[in-house]
Amino acid sequence: MPSTTHPEFNEKTEGLEVASTFADGIRGKTVLVTGVNRGGIGFTTAQAFASQSPAHLIIAGRSTTKLEECINALKASYPGVDYRPLTVDLSSQKSVRAAAAALLSWPDVPVVDIVVNSAGVMGIPERTLSEDGIELHFATNHIGHFLLTCLITPKLIAAASAPGVPRGAVRVVNVTSASPTAAKMRWSDINFDRVNKELPAAEQPNYAWVEAWGYDDVANKKYVGLEGYNQSKVANVLFGIALTKRLFDQHGILSLAVHPGVIGTELGRNFPPENLARIEAMLEQGVFTYKRLGAGASTSLVAALDPRLSEGVGEERGGKENWGAYMMDCQITDKAQPLAVSSTEAERLWALSEELVKEKFEW
Numbered sequence: 001m002p003s004t005t006h007p008e009f010n011e012k013t014e015g016l017e018v019a020s021t022f023a024d025g026i027r028g029k030t031v032l033v034t035g036v037n038r039g040g041i042g043f044t045t046a047q048a049f050a051s052q053s054p055a056h057l058i059i060a061g062r063s064t065t066k067l068e069e070c071i072n073a074l075k076a077s078y079p080g081v082d083y084r085p086l087t088v089d090l091s092s093q094k095s096v097r098a099a100a101a102a103l104l105s106w107p108d109v110p111v112v113d114i115v116v117n118s119a120g121v122m123g124i125p126e127r128t129l130s131e132d133g134i135e136l137h138f139a140t141n142h143i144g145h146f147l148l149t150c151l152i153t154p155k156l157i158a159a160a161s162a163p164g165v166p167r168g169a170v171r172v173v174n175v176t177s178a179s180p181t182a183a184k185m186r187w188s189d190i191n192f193d194r195v196n197k198e199l200p201a202a203e204q205p206n207y208a209w210v211e212a213w214g215y216d217d218v219a220n221k222k223y224v225g226l227e228g229y230n231q232s233k234v235a236n237v238l239f240g241i242a243l244t245k246r247l248f249d250q251h252g253i254l255s256l257a258v259h260p261g262v263i264g265t266e267l268g269r270n271f272p273p274e275n276l277a278r279i280e281a282m283l284e285q286g287v288f289t290y291k292r293l294g295a296g297a298s299t300s301l302v303a304a305l306d307p308r309l310s311e312g313v314g315e316e317r318g319g320k321e322n323w324g325a326y327m328m329d330c331q332i333t334d335k336a337q338p339l340a341v342s343s344t345e346a347e348r349l350w351a352l353s354e355e356l357v358k359e360k361f362e363w
Helices: 015-021 041-050 064-077 093-105 136-161 207-211 225-251 266-270 273-284 293-305 343-357
Strands: 030-034 056-061 082-087 114-117 170-175 253-259 326-328
Touching (some): 015 293, 030 041, 041 064, 041 114, 041 293, 093 136, 136 170, 170 225, 225 253
Parallel strands (some): 030 056, 114 170, 253 326
């Protein structure tokens, strides 16, 4: 398993510090960050990249107005960067395809060096399907990012093929959560049509973990908001594994997944009051603690920039595969459930994702 260059980085390390440490990996590069709004880690992630003079910083989000607000705030501190807004609703495949086509059409942005897929939704109370007929967490958090990344991969390959670019320097970072430590895919019922207790045993929720968040009688329910989120966040990890298997050997492109920590952002705004009350109780009990916004960006920056993370990719060490890594608190962790980091599961997800977007990708 790879290691990091700076084992001293931890849960308190700020994204700006990581960016400064790996400044050479940012300067003159083109970076794309999704889910950028002033109150979230997408913004502090973009801010950290902006601090070290990338050539182009593409910030993606649903609201053109909010993207312009972010660009104005970034320009105030770092005016020498070319900022590009990219309006996209990740829950809509039509919107994702339009955004990808726009990015691919920019002649003055011939390459993309780093992608940070940071956007997400969480805790939607009622089962909701996207316009493409996919459960909304899965559609937004996974399928939208899968499709966007695959469609713009030609510009990632162009970046990796440029003279002097080290193998592993071009990267895709998927921002996941703690979900992979307790959850897995719901293969037989992606859209939550069946009661949990009727699922195969391997696919049933971790009932104790879900109920700790304030849900009751989970076994007799079809849909639970947290489980929708959990499945999509496991998919973020598996997507990175499958992407690395396809792109690293031939093109030297690496994908990793990061848990940014628990940060007091708008992400949990969809939770009903009873869940919010239980989350506050867990905070008071010390089950988890909030990170600062800047610290919420730091693990994404390490994943995007630390050269040591590209060592040994594809090799089996100690009986474990290495097709990317799951990271938290700026370091690699082995806390993920085996099925959340399995190449077999990753291939199954890739096939399902291609089916859902009605397109196959080969490079």
